[in-house]
Amino acid sequence: MDIKIIKISDYLYEIPKTDDMLVPGRIYADEETIAPLVKELDRKAGSFTPALLQVANVATLPGIQKASLAMADIHPGYGFAIGGVAAFDMDHGVISVAGVGFDINCGVRVLKTPLVKSEIEGKKEELANQLFRDVPSGVGSTGDLKLNEDEIDELLVKGSSFVVERGFGFPEDLMYTEENGVIKGADPDDVSRRAKERQRKQVGTLGSGNHYLEVQYVDEVFDGQAAQVYGIKKDQILIAIHCGSRALGHQIGTDYLKILEEASRHYGIPIRDRELVCAPIKSTEGRQYLSAVNCGMNAAFANRQMISHLARSSVASVFGINPAEIKLLYDVGHNTCKVETHEVDGVAKKLLVHRKGSTRAFGRGRPEVPEAYRSVGHPLLVGGTMGTASFILRGTELGMKECWGSTIHGAGRAMSRVQSKKQWQGGEIIKDLASKGIVIKSGSRSGVAEEAPGAYKDVFKIVDIMHEAGINRKVALLRPLACVKG
Amino acid sequence: MPYAYREHIADMGIEASAGTLAGAFEAGVEAMLNLMFDLSTIEESLSFPVAATGRDIELLFVEVLNETLSIQGLRGLALKRIKVDSIKTDDDRVALSGIVYGEKFDRQKHVVKTEVKGATYSGLFYNSGEGGTHVLRCVLDV
Known part of the structure; x- marks a missing residue:
């Protein structure tokens, strides 16, 4: 299928509405980052769908509003491109498994410590070892919190507060978690027994792949006012946690992929490709899937809350500080679909916003933003790579208007895992990063090779595209000191 | 086993081929498990039955994975592997039954690689081409 790309501005490209597309596609990119995406369209059909074609495919889904969007970290996913954002009319729109992904509410949480870089330099190795011991990670890892069936149901409804009530964290943490760490409309009956059973021992586990626990320092502050509001300053030590809903989310995705495949046929939804199976939001299947996603989101919040408790204990024991001194900056997901109110043609309208590898980015004034951050918008937590940098950004009014309050979630992969493993060896990467002062702890050398910093796009460029496009503003640049990977 | 990994920037494409459909399913499952573990570190002390159905062979492949x-x-x-016992087709469904072999996961013993979150409908493909070779493809979320 021919895809035409038009340059709208230096940082925005458009796929015009053609054929069965209901809206145009819009991609945040510059000349350098759009080029490989266009080139990808020339490849022979087969193992995967090019990202720009995925953007166009999403634009054909019923009820889509304004545009099928792709943030600057766009790369091919399944169904939706990673970095894909699409909002649907609640009455006529659809809900899609591919718009959320299997790792429901995968996201980033950042903790603020009272420590500064100079205080931890000599203890980096010790801290990394402690974190690696205390936070279960890797394939097949289990947590200390073992839940029975009733408790799992309670966790799916209560999210983070379920964990905090048991003493793992502080009530204040909830104020600084997206949606206060609990999504309403989560009915555990919409989640299979199998999904719950798989999660019973996985609360408080990091997982593997691109998930991580990272010790970072604030290398540069770009926006002093926002940094002050967020309570971060140069050289401060932060702890970043990147993970999601673990096996529960994976099983919900698996279960509903099958259910929505049947639903797509049953309701006669015109989809270009099976990877876009979906159901009308208002159908029984659609409502049940949304409820299951809400359960998955709550499980992810709870998971990151539990990991926060473990990480706090690790840092506190190594540095002899009180865990209560380690505050939560924010927790925000990037594999989600949520009912949100946005302005469409000047009218406030309820929409179902899918963000697949895209961080919610609400700017100033939105009621969803914690009161303490409302003057600037909530922090957007963007994870880079273990060898480069991560960023804290903030949302803008333009971002609210043009992107439903969404932004990038990371650098975005530039190279496949196969290529990455061919090019690098895990041991060499660990040695190389050690020479740059970055300690890596991982149970899987091949996992480290897959996540080689060189396998990702340049996070500085990706962040700059969104900044220059006016979709968000840079607040602070964070550099890694130690990274625990599954 | 006749399988290969196909380039996918974020996830992992697998392709299995064999002279029989059952063989292609067996190769496909092994391709997935080989992403997760060094299979040479796993013994076959336990076995469990597997049953799956799909509206067609492609959907059945995702179901089995x-x-x-x-x-x-x-x-x-x-x-470590699956042994396919039967693949039967009725009016509108294809059903597979088989047995998976392996052992209890042991962090000390097993060399782990990557976590596979699930098999997707992306890049999904089945063909029984010339010479009777059955080819199955799928993208796994890793």
């Missing part, structure tokens, strides 16, 4: 992952996750196993 996901069923294998579920069994592994539910029982805390490191699985």
Whole structure:
């Protein structure tokens, strides 16, 4: 299928509405980052769908509003491109498994410590070892919190507060978690027994792949006012946690992929490709899937809350500080679909916003933003790579208007895992990063090779595209000191 | 086993081929498990039945892969392979039954690689081409 790309501005490209597309596609990119995406369209059909074609495919889904969007970290996913954002009319729109992904509410949480870089330099190795011991990670890892069936149901409804009530964290943490760490409309009956059973021992586990626990320092502050509001300053030590809903989310995705495949046929939804199976939001299947996603989101919040408790204990024991001194900056997901109110043609309208590898980015004034951050918008937590940098950004009014309050979630992969493993060896990467002062702890050398910093796009460029496009503003640049990977 | 990995920037494409459909399913499952573990570190001391159905062979492939992952996750196993006993077609469904082999997951013993979250409908493909070779493809979320 021919895809035409038009340059709208230096940082925005458009796929015009053609054929069965209901809206145009819009991609945040510059000349350098759009080029490989266009080139990808020339490849022979087969193992995967090019990202720009995925953007166009999403634009054909019923009820889509304004545009099928792709943030600057766009790369091919399944169904939706990673970095894909699409909002649907609640009455006529659809809900899609591919718009959320299997790792429901995968996201980033950042903790603020009272420590500064100079205080931890000599203890980096010790801290990394402690974190690696205390936070279960890797394939097949289990947590200390073992839940029975009733408790799992309670966790799916209560999210983070379920964990905090048991003493793992502080009530204040909830104020600084997206949606206060609990999504309403989560009915555990919409989640299979199998999904719950798989999660019973996985609360408080990091997982593997691109998930991580990272010790970072604030290398540069770009926006002093926002940094002050967020309570971060140069050289401060932060702890970043990147993970999601673990096996529960994976099983919900698996279960509903099958259910929505049947639903797509049953309701006669015109989809270009099976990877876009979906159901009308208002159908029984659609409502049940949304409820299951809400359960998955709550499980992810709870998971990151539990990991926060473990990480706090690790840092506190190594540095002899009180865990209560380690505050939560924010927790925000990037594999989600949520009912949100946005302005469409000047009218406030309820929409179902899918963000697949895209961080919610609400700017100033939105009621969803914690009161303490409302003057600037909530922090957007963007994870880079273990060898480069991560960023804290903030949302803008333009971002609210043009992107439903969404932004990038990371650098975005530039190279496949196969290529990455061919090019690098895990041991060499660990040695190389050690020479740059970055300690890596991982149970899987091949996992480290897959996540080689060189396998990702340049996070500085990706962040700059969104900044220059006016979709968000840079607040602070964070550099890694130690990274625990599954 | 006749399988290969196909380039996918974020996830992992697998392609299995064999002279029989059952063989292609067996190769496909092994391709997935080989992403997760060094299979040479896994013994076959335990076995569990697997049953899956799909509206067509492509959907059945996804079902079998996901069923294998579920069994592994539910029982805390490191699985090594699947032996397909039968693949039957009725009016509108294809059903597969087989047995997966492996053992209890042991962090000290098993060399782990990557976590596979699930099999997707992306890049999904089945063909029984010339010479009777059956080819199955799928993208796994890793």
